[in-house]
Amino acid sequence: MRKRIFSSLAPLLLASPVYGDQSPLVAQQVSLPSVNTDELGGVVAVGQFDAISVYQYEGEQNITSSQSTGTDRIYSQTNETYLLSQQQLDGNVFATCTLGNSLFFSGNFSSVGTTNASSGVASLDMNSGQVTALGSSDDIQNGLVRALYCDSDKKLVYAGGDFTFNSTKGAAVWSTDDKKWDSPLFEGFSNSSVVNSIVKFNDSLIFGGLITGLSNSSFLGKSNDNSSIEEINQKQWVSFNAATISAEGTGSGDPSSIVCPGASWQLTDGRQGTWRADWPYKFTPSRMRLYNLQGDNGVKTFQFLAFPINGIMNLTYTDPSTNKNVTCDQSCPLPSSSDADYIDFYFVNQVAMDGIQLYLLDHYGSAAGLSGIELFQDDLVTFANQDYNKLPSCLSYNGDSGSADLSGSGWTSMDVQGSAYMSSTVSSAGDISGLEATFHPNITVKGNYSVIIYTPSCVADGTCSSRGGVNVTVNYAKDKDPVSTIIYQTQDNEKYDTIYTGKVDPIKDDFKPSVVVKPADGQNAPYNMVAERVLFSFLNGVEDDDDDDDDDDDGSSSSNSTSSHRVKLNGLFEFSYDNFTKISDGSIPVGNTTINKFGGLSLDQGADIRSIVVTKDGDLAIGGNFTADKIGSNFAILKKDDSSFSAVDGKGLNGIVNKLVPLSDSNVVVVAGKFSGANESSISGLNNIAQYDVSGDKWKSFEEGVTGEVTSAAEMYVNGTHALGVTGNFESIKSSNSSTIDTPSGFGIWMLDAGKWIQELANSSYVSGRLSASQTHDNSTFYFGSLQMLEVNSPGAALVQSNMGLSSMPFRMITDESSNSSTSSANQKRAVNATDLGSNSSSPDTNTVYTAAFANGTGTILGGQFLAQNDGGDTFQNLVVVSDSNVNGLPQSIMSSDSVVYTLLVEDDQVVVGGRIEGRNSGGDLRGILFYDLNTNNLSETQPPGVSGDDGIVTSVAMRPNSNNLVVMGSFAQVGSLACSTLCIYDMKSQRWTNPESSGLKGTISQSSFLNSSLVFFSGNLTLNNTDAYFGSYNFDTGEFKLYTDLSHSLPGPVNTFALNGDGAESMFASGSDSSGKSYLAYWNDSNWTRIDNVFEDGTAISDVKVLDLSQKHNSTSMLPKDQLLIVSGDLTLNDYGKVSSAMYDGDNWQPLYLTVSGSGSGMIHALVSENNPTFSSTKGDSHLAKGFVVLISLAIAVGLTLLIVLLGLLVSYMRKKRMGYQPAPNRVSEVDMTQTVPPASLFEEMGGLGARKVS
Missing domain, CATH: 2.60.120.260 (Galactose-binding domain-like)
Structure with a gap:
């Protein structure tokens, strides 16, 4: 069951299909919430990744999965953009073709997902995604299908390779109607042939490979296969040394002795019996030699059984009495020793077996027996x-x-x-x-x-x-x-x-x-x-054949058959369907056409044609390992209207061609292999990959090519842009300025429209892995390989746009091979947590960005453990400052190789840098903290004395509002010469350290936030006065630390990160790690914690939590109001989704936000950092003030109310006098009146007109 996608945000986050159907091969888009970024300023995502992408469609997260096994996976791509991972193969794909709604593919695999495909050929229904195997290993035997061609007119799929089918080699035909394999009309190729490629050209099928002849040589007039297979198998015994020999019915002799001819083993007189051998491995015999007993006794007839199929084998032999070939199965005769020393029996069907049994049926004389047995195989x-x-x-x-x-x-x-x-x-x-x-x-x-x-x-x-x-x-x-x-x-x-x-x-x-x-x-x-x-x-x-038969050319390249004469095949074979269905007397169906003649007469003997393609304009191109008279080597063109092959510019290439790819939008052929240029041309840059303009007859380079052999190439689309995927055994690509760009996986992407490698383009997408083949059908493209395709190629950091989209940074990460630092890899990802920071047992990862800050709206500052290089070749370590396309930072010589930056703060024109820092400048040592000057792009002239003791790490820095006090937090015991642990204060004006409290807080602080100008709140692994807790605060007014033990109850371990979303610390989200290192996530509602991490699977590492405002609202929950959203980042494994790097939570449901990759697996986001950090120290619409301001405001309100009452009294008095007229007051109050009390009623009577109740 699929995860619900934010039903409470409908229609904002509901999945919306791109197309009307719900095919598993078609991507279903999702919508993202509208985050209010106006108050955040700039936002940047930082972490350990090579590339990052917004989650846009269901299943996108599967493309970040690790694919390092070397086997292929099927991918579907809709709209040239959305890539979906489909079935996993246990091998690689060599060839593809489409017929109707079926995609056929072949290779060295035996399974596709859960489907057994032992034949190495299968089909994919491009509507439903269902995979169907084509036959089994009983059909396609002893080899692989290396080429496919789909004939839509006849609903047939032609397969070529080095396999055996129906006792013939190299070719078979699958009927899509009958759902079965059959032999082609030409009955296959000779035993020494291999087919590498099949295409249709001028209504004929062209087969290319190591082709030496046809199985039925009469189709050619006579066989021209000069293979010495007999010479081979005479020398290749199947050894009985590891076999277990047994027999039933032995009368005399050792049954195992006959593996050496000349021995004697005999059954009991007058009975039948068996002789059996079993091996611990399988082999494929081609011939068996039997020696009968010397003398009068011996085997007269026998039957051969093969195991594990437990089947009777068909055998052929030459009858010594007639010298004719004879076939037998149920009962095979063996002449007596007086008639023949031995008889060779050939297997009609070559079957893999690990055991044989001879069933001795009848005998000469009184008993059956043998004096010798030998097995041979064609292969060595x-x-x-x-x-x-x-x-x-x-x-x-x-x-x-x-x-x-x-x-x-x-x-x-x-x-x-x-x-x-x-x-x-x-x-x-x-x-x-x-x-x-x-x-x-x-x-x-x-x-x-x-x-x-x-x-x-x-x-x-x-x-x-x-x-x-x-x-x-x-x-x-x-x-x-x-x-x-x-x-x-x-x-x-x-x-x-x-x-x-x-x-x-x-x-x-x-x-x-x-x-x-x-x-x-x-x-x-x-x-x-x-x-x-x-x-x-x-x-x-490889012997030369001098019989070129120059006179045999019939001058045609059509499908007309010729009169009987020899047609020589070498590397190429043109098959005309009509010729084989209309064979007339005295003619042969294989004509000496332009293509057949070119292979037989022009190509060197043993030519290996590895790839044949037809271009967009209908021309034929061949590539491989060959030399041709007057043509050159390894690459040639036959234009559709020409009667002969023509030499290409430079007479071919000086190395082997492995693959040809005709571009779909031009008459250009991509040529891939192992070469360094044309044979006779001055054009440069043709290193292992090139393109040939067939219409213009000229070469064009891919800049300077690649540094090693290219084994395959295929067209693809990267975010809607036409591209070429290049796979091979190379480590780098060579750009036009002679610089190299590392491609350790041997995979490069050439952007066809831009004419550049994707690695050279700014704001480019990211594609890595390996591509074996691709096939386009209607509005979809299918890939076979191991692919990771993400939106933005931006290692370590990416800018977040207002719509939560992403843009890249103008630098690249590099490795320092001389450094002793650990190497960044997918299996080293982890969240930096309070436990790690509190010990020296954990070494930080390299090329990871942990934190960021913004420089007064003009730039972005990044810190971590990395080496970054700008376009000018300048290298910076652990700190870079990015302003538009300009990149500056700390040079590599400042910090030690194992230093890490964990926290950054911009104060005026200075950057406060904190972390696990060890370094030195002209003024002395740098430890834990340093200042960087944004004006000079260098270290500030004045540096604070460093931290030391414990771990000597600074994890969080913050400026107290409206003051010069820099609060420095982490894991340390001393600042400069001052004893001060965990939290200390540095006066930026006087440049002095201050210990805030003598009692001393101990432990590690992981994160902090000012709740007001006098109170800083923090998390970590803390101890104060022998009390342990995960949250604490420091009050600048009282000068006291406080630990929140109530907040620490029910949490399984120290807190690494938190996000406030209520009145002070009354409501918050927090994450940390338990004693086993497992991450947790919980919500605090001012009375207890609620765990909300049940959606995360084992292996999840949470590094950051943020609460952000929404422009559009969702249903309010007890955890989040209707206009807020929780974003959790790290290395997350989310139920129903898999690996993601950031996920969103609305209080009810989860959805992925960002995906990343690192190496061959998923990456990790360490934090989302905003220019103006959101604070939730009060409920929505309220704000807390300092106590002094509260007192002043209260006094002002009291004075105001008093004045208001006085004014009201005067107004009432004035109105009464106006009604009653003027009456002078008595001049004097009598002594009696002065000594009498005034009744209360008389006091309130005058106020009756203001609405006051009378008191009785």
Whole structure:
């Protein structure tokens, strides 16, 4: 059930949908309350964050979640603005396409959310958000789907890759009507082929990759696949060394002995029996060789069962008597030893298995039996567990079957849920770098290989919390730079990653191919690393083929079939649907078209086409790792009306192209890969990413590019602006002025309209993470990757506008690698609280802004622990002053690296700076407090003597109204040479410290507020005269401290922050931490505390509470009047919302206000600071005055009333005389009258006319 959104503020805060439907893929907007900021002046949000955003739509908070596992998530974006997090994958996406309302995607994943997708292909309903798997691993086997194309006309989805389907390689077709996979009309590719890309061009489908031929070579006239797969699998045994051998019905001999041909194992005479082997891991055999018993006895027929599928396998063999291929399954014959030494049986369907069983059905002579069995596989597999690599010692083969070396401590053999691997867990960070697993495959044939590494599940062995990233390096050739990539071992299910595709040299005396796995940089202890196996899949040999068949060109690039002759495929294949449905006698369906001819005749043998796209104007672009005669290398263009490929400007690029992206609004292709420029061009800046204007035939740079390989790129939208996301193995981007901007995650955003990297733009949005693919459909865009997208890129601080919107600060945060300070990261966020400040056990975070102040309306001052740099390259430490675009502050040399600023106060042209400060200037040491001159932008000439003792920390400073007294509070025992603890007074005029009371307050003050000019109220962890409390005050008139023990009752720990909203301290909100460090939030109603923190989950850290006025009203509650709102900030985990940094409360309901990110996770707001702090020391409409003013006002009222009575009496007397006329008064009162009392009645009788009651 979703959280109610401020129903009491309706319609002010009710969620309002952007569109009419309620699709989970469409963002539902929310409205914010109208806060009255007129009396606040400037407002700034400060904290530990890289970026900040106003909460604008439901689900926005999910984009701040940490995504450091390396796997992809699906995101939907509506209106080019609102990003919603959808399903989580356990792998990465390689390809996407749309058909109707379905988005199809493929990759190396096995699950999408809770949906099992073992085929690695799934679809997303773009209306409902429902995910559907396309088939299973029984359909798509032994590889991955790397390319997709959606044919809307025929309602088919074409899939390409390095997988096996229906006994063919690299291609399959999904029918959206029949909901099943089928083989394409051309029946797939040869065993050595890999498909990387599929597009439609001139009514034909173009397949690109490492393509060497078709499965049915008759479609080409004859096969031109020169792969040496037989040579490979002759050398790659499946080792029985780790297998458990068993048999049923043994009469003589050891059943395990036949793993070495030449032995003898025999059943009891006249009976059937079984022979079985079980392994602790899975493998995919391609061939089995059986040796029958020598002599008269032996196996006549048998049946082969595979486990764990428990299925009978189809086998093919060559009948020695007829020399013809024969297929068998239920009963397969084995000739006697007199007819053949052995028979090779090939598996029709290559299935992964971990056990086999031979069921001996019939026999020659008196008993069945075998003298030998061998299994082979096409792929070269090397295990981390060296025992699995060893061949039985009885074999005569002396070669290397592959080996592995493990370095580091604690390696243990694991066998969990069908995965057999090695695992090591180290508890010390110093031991992490020593871990290493090196695989040495048995490569005997030079060729192109696909290298795949397998990683076991972390869920199965319970190590997800300690696993991380590993660096995998492939050494494929002597004197060639190895290829490295980062993969993550934190997935839920076993996975496999293709880490290299290309040429690999065979083993020589001075070279041995290898794959090295070791921890990636930045891993933390405890750390678990696993190593399972590495697979080298042979694609094709690299021998040159001199038969170019120049005469075979039919001169067409259309779909017409040709007469029978050889069509050579190399890297490219053009498929015409009509040709395969209208095959005539004497013709073949594959024509020697422009595209097929270019691949077969112009490209170098073994060309690897990695990406094909069609531009906006219909031109074809190809990129990859290839060289073409007269064309150049790695990038080429075929314009839609041309009959041949043309050379691009500079004859291509000098490095590999991984990805092409056609821009949707121009005839430009983005080219991404690993290169540094064109082959024959002087244009600069083409470093790993470039753009090619197809219409103008010219290159254009992305300024100076990036510093490392780009693996993928995709179009995206950032707050409605067209952009390009660039992902790869680079650490920085290079701007046009030759400066670099760090991008530690290997992700950059190029703003297409601005022609700049987003990091270079002022007031820009913030986007981080990684982008694998994107797909636009109607008014929505879908992304696959790991994204964080926020409104304002403003690390540490952002200005709050009148509508609660945000704007950035004109500086950037930097790191000081030489500093010993702690590094800011997502898992270090915490609120600075009274307990922390009262001990030295806690080290403050770096690059965090804790406080702010405003300089007389002309600037903003920020303090904390950070290094900030302005546009001019000046670096400031812990204190900056921002005025418009100008940034000044304290230079890096003033404070020590572990100093922190906690509080700021502007007095005239000086800034009072307090915190955990250690430093030095020309006048001496700086400790806890310093003065900064705003006129000179430097330290003031006169500095106060510093604080010391206890923790030597100043946490709060305040000026007593209408005085020169600066009240300094914190945790200290001495100021200068004066003994004074916790709260001391500094006279700004005489420049002297004063101890306010000899009895001495002890402890730590966290926050303070003047209730009137004589009374300062404060919170913290306090002790006075052996009494402990969390609130106290100091009265300047009496010179006494007071602790409020009644306010401290029922609170679970010291108070870190409070907000008054009533008469003095009669009504307030307060937050602090209990003994376990858990934050609490409570409300005081002048008699007791009420906890209001039940909406916060564990891990919440509250750092600030504020009560603000509203322009529009809500329903009044017992805690908040109708025109006030509570804002709570920190690192908050809010029920029904998740991670937020600020939240609003109206007395009934909560709603997020601000979201932040820091690193790869959520950030934290330490405070919302206003220029004119709101005070609630009295009820609305009232104000308290000092006692002296109260006495004076009372006296004035009394005198005024007396005069009024006298005047009324005179008026009455005058009126009476006027009616009665003049009567002279008696000249003298008699002595008798003078001695008699006057009756009371006579006194009141005269006042009857003024309304007084008569008294009887």
